Amino acid sequence: MNRFGRSAVLTGAAFVALVAAIAASATTAKPDRSTAPTAGAAVTNYVSYVHGKRGKADPKKSKVYIGWVNQQGGQVVIGGLATVGAQLAVRYVNDVLGGVRGHPVALVQCFIKSNEEEGTTCGQKLVNDKRISVIATGAVATGAQSLFATVRGRKPIVTGVAVTPVDGASKNAVVLFGDGPHILLPFGNYAKNVLHAKTAAVIYPNAPGIAEAGQVIAAGLKAAGIDTKQVGYTQGQSDLTAPLTAVGATTADFIAPYGSAADCANQAKSLQQLGITDSRKIMTAPLCLNSTVIDALGDWSKWTYAIASSLYGDKSDKGMPAYEAVINRYKAQKNAPDPWHIVAFSELLTTVRFLNEAGAKNVARITPARVLARAKAFKGPLALGAPKLQCGKYKDAPAICNDMFQAFTYLGKFQWKRASGWIGPLGG
Structure with missing residues (x-):
């Protein structure tokens, strides 16, 4: 159980209190002047973005593993294509961006269908796998609280868009694109x-x-x-x-x-x-x-x-051609516009960036603590996302890095x- 109570999704008085606290700061604020119709800074080169080296990862080298959790396979699916986006990013990293310091990247996947307890199962699986130094998540509502309670900060969790406030409340996580309350x-x-x-x-x-x-x-x-x-x-x-x-x-x-x-x-x-x-x-x-x-x-x-x-196809976004090039390379046009596909693709590229930074001298030096430190220090621009990030801006949601759209x-x-x-x- 965490400070939000028993449910993984805030309800009742706890939720109202959270939203009121966030919104209260806006009641006497000056108007935001960023509403002009122009795009911000953009990531145009994925090789430099992930601190990689153009070319294929060496299949003879040991793999670098990333845990992956998404809510799919059950009756309620929020971001089913998040997994496809993550898989595409890993494939591209291994084919073009040199993996992590030349080592191939592999996903260790675990899916939550419909029960909160499945979050515990995924947490145990990924925490106990010593090969994994970081866990990435897609769209997880059911099971989110159990997942975080089981991981208990032993490995950092990178999230694209958080569906519940549990992700944002964790000190050992980063939410790159933000969450609903923000x-x-x-x-x-x-x-x-x-x-x-x-x-x-x-x-x-x-x-x-x-x-x-x-x-x-x-x-x-x-x-x-x-x-x-x-x-x-x-x-x-x-x-x-x-x-x-x-x-x-x-x-x-x-x-x-x-x-x-x-x-x-x-x-x-x-x-x-x-x-x-x-x-x-x-x-x-x-x-x-x-x-x-x-x-x-x-x-x-x-x-x-x-x-x-x-936004897929946005001609004013200087970062869009890089994504479109990947989509065309792998003939993934059907999934390309889906926001969860875009977010997960960026999330995995960014996670690889953290791993490359943590293992700059040797991949053996990659540890959960080093990966978390690199993630917390990231200021953007975010690939396919906001021009700047500020992880830790909100004291009650230290993992939230973005509050803009x-x-x-x-x-x-x-x-x-x-x-x-x-x-x-x-x-x-």
């Missing part, structure tokens, strides 16, 4: 300073990890002084016209539908039925940029998306328009 708060900054909104409506399903994120969005909007209504509905509910009407979506200046890919499709259909189609004032997270939505609607919804990573409006047929530059919470 990267969703800037919704308020965007609504206030880009749209000049006075009223807002937030809607989300009552599902673990999803409802809490929706509450964070609402908290950020309220902290910005915006009159905000919010409603959670039964998970799996398809007709959402009633809850949308109840939350005032038909007259709100800003609307934030939040949910999984399946939720996104239902939300879009109901918004269209109500005649709510202004793409600039409807903002969500990149969970909706999924093939499931295309299957249901024929295309992604023409909304604005808050993205804490790079950039906004894009989807025009249809895979065409985008930048709606803001990198933007953080008010006063951030």
Whole structure:
């Protein structure tokens, strides 16, 4: 058990207290001036980024192992393509970036399907494997608390986007792209300073990890002084016209539908039925940029998306060509746009960077402590991510390294328009 209580996902008073504490600092802050539609610093060369050497890893040398945990294979899957992104990064590292000091990299994988206890199983497996000096995770909600409780800081954990606050609370972890309580708060900054909104409506399903994120969005909007209504509905509910009407979506200046890919499709259909189609004032997270939505609607919804990573195909992002080159090399276009694929690909490249730094003189010198030290010292820019990082900025969430996103409006047929530059919470 940790300080968040028994559940791996904050609920009730504990969650409300956390969000209120984070949002409170924004209530009297000056407006963030980073909303201009320009991109930030970018990583354009992966060889130099990972401190590698161009060429194949030597198959005759001993392997360097990275533990990998993702929630997949069960009924609830948040980032199923995270594993594919991680695997692609490892393949590319071994084929082109010289592995870790010439040694091939290998993933030791463990998946959580549906039970909290499976986090314990994965933690035991990876902690007891002496070959592993660092553990990377994908989208883990169920089992996150058990995983961290089992690892107990004996090995550092690198996360792309944290689904629960457990990751961010760990002193022996880094969360490169941030978590919900921090990267969703800037919704308020965007609504206030880009749209000049006075009223807002937030809607989300009552599902673990999803409802809490929706509450964070609402908290950020309220902290910005915006009159905000919010409603959670039964998970799996398809007709959402009633809850949308109840939350005032038909007259709100800003609307934030939040949910999984399946939720996104239902939300879009109901918004269209109500005649709510202004793409600039409807903002969500990149969970909706999924093939499931295309299957249901024929295309992604023409909304604005808050993205804490790079956007696939963004021509204003100088770091995108490097990623696209890898995608083309391995013919991975189908998975390339998925945000979890992008995040995990970057996460594994960055983990390899930490390993190269820790084993600069000899891979035998790679230890969990040395890897953690390199991770904590990393200031960015992050490959396919924020132009700068500040791990340890938040005392109650020392592992969180980023609290910014950039906004894009989807025009249809895979065409985008930048709606803001990198933007953080008010006063951030």
